Amino acid sequence: METSRHWRLRQQRYALVGEVCPSCELKIFPPRDICPDCGNEARTIFQFSGRGEVYSHTTVYQAPAGHTENSPYPLAIVRLEEGPLVTAQLTDLADKPVEIGMPVEMVTRKLRSDGERGILVYGYKFRPRLARAEQS
């Protein structure tokens, strides 16, 4: 993928920045400037919380170019708390099995590198929500 495309997508990729429709308040991700629900213009920036749950998932064994060093890896469709479905890798699972409905949260991780000499591409993945230790 070209460097210019990585650059244009950086904010939505790094931080789940989407849009909200000013007419019907639909939360939109990825941003597309037109509300898919009511058809009105929707350019208002919206920062998603990053929380969601696993809607569907699979494991990728035959990874595409640029991702082979990470394979096998889990890929999921995540239903964001605010509504939209997002396709992304899951990470930090260790030996935990993925389950439909599993609560997850967005983290920004290294997605791939364009070879040894190209740029490093960062973007959202989802991990099981961090369990908080109880302070004694």
Add this chain to the structure above:
Amino acid sequence: MPENHLMKPNRPVGFAGYGAYIPQFRLPASEVARIWTGGQGGLPIKEKAVAGLDEDVITMSIEAARNALARSGVPASEIRAVWVGSESHPYAVKPTSTVVAEAIGATPHTQAADWEFACKAGTEAIQAAIGFVGSGMAEYALAIGMDTAQGRPGDALEYTAGAGGAAFLLGPAETALCTIEGSYSFATDTPDFWRRANETYPEHGERFTGEPAYFKHITTAAQSLMESTGTTPDDFRYVVFHQPNTKFPLRVGKDLGFREDQIETGLLVPEIGNTYAGSALVGLTAILDVAEAGDRILMVSYGSGAGSDAFSLQATGLLSARRSAAPDTLSYVRRRTEIDYATYARLRGKLVTK
């Protein structure tokens, strides 16, 4: 009475927020010994934290920074500097800090820079941020110390070179969770540890790393700061030092007159290893997770080459209410997935695949 070299800004400064990050993988030191020494010899720590395949200083700094911002309640657009100290910046040329700044929403009206000074690159960024905020140039400046340290396979450093660190948002003292009473820096040209350009692994001066390097710099920095602020070890509820192994911080603490109960809260090295630029800082986050209003904290970093930054800190009444806005450091310490040496070799890119 020596000259007073205490550093104090015109306007009082403190931490508006703080946040830690530690990756989940743990390599037991016994696993390194199993591969390289047949399991013989003493172990410097229990285990070290290892970054995943999709983690590096950029991604780890982003999470720590988000935690610091969450605790501060400060909008990212008010940050005027994003500074990341590390010796494992992912690029040789291209700043870590701009990616971090973009991801947390601090761009574009901000300073951004990467800092280097072995294990004290993070506290160095804090010293500079104190100046930035203390002079009135900025309301808020973000200073991060983070590393994914590498040790040559089989080297003594491979047991301890860990991954993790912390982010601190510097801001005006009136609204801070912890104020900075004063700081002091001590630096000399000391060749105890280095890595030449284009080399993957560092070299070290063997036994030279102890007395003239770690101990001399930390002891001098701590004593100078205490002298110039008129304090003694008894005035501090907690103390945290740079932690290359378990033994060094315990010994330097004892030499300075601190008790073990002042040291142990911030002593994370047995469970996460030496996180280099993040080492003293991530220890400080564990202290801030439990400190009460009025508690004094002494932090002294150490970076090879060599230098120490010492800080006298005091928790405010705002700390206890704000700290639950982000995961505490123990949550990251306890999020633990043990790996063997083979998995470690893969995660750290030690396998030749082409």
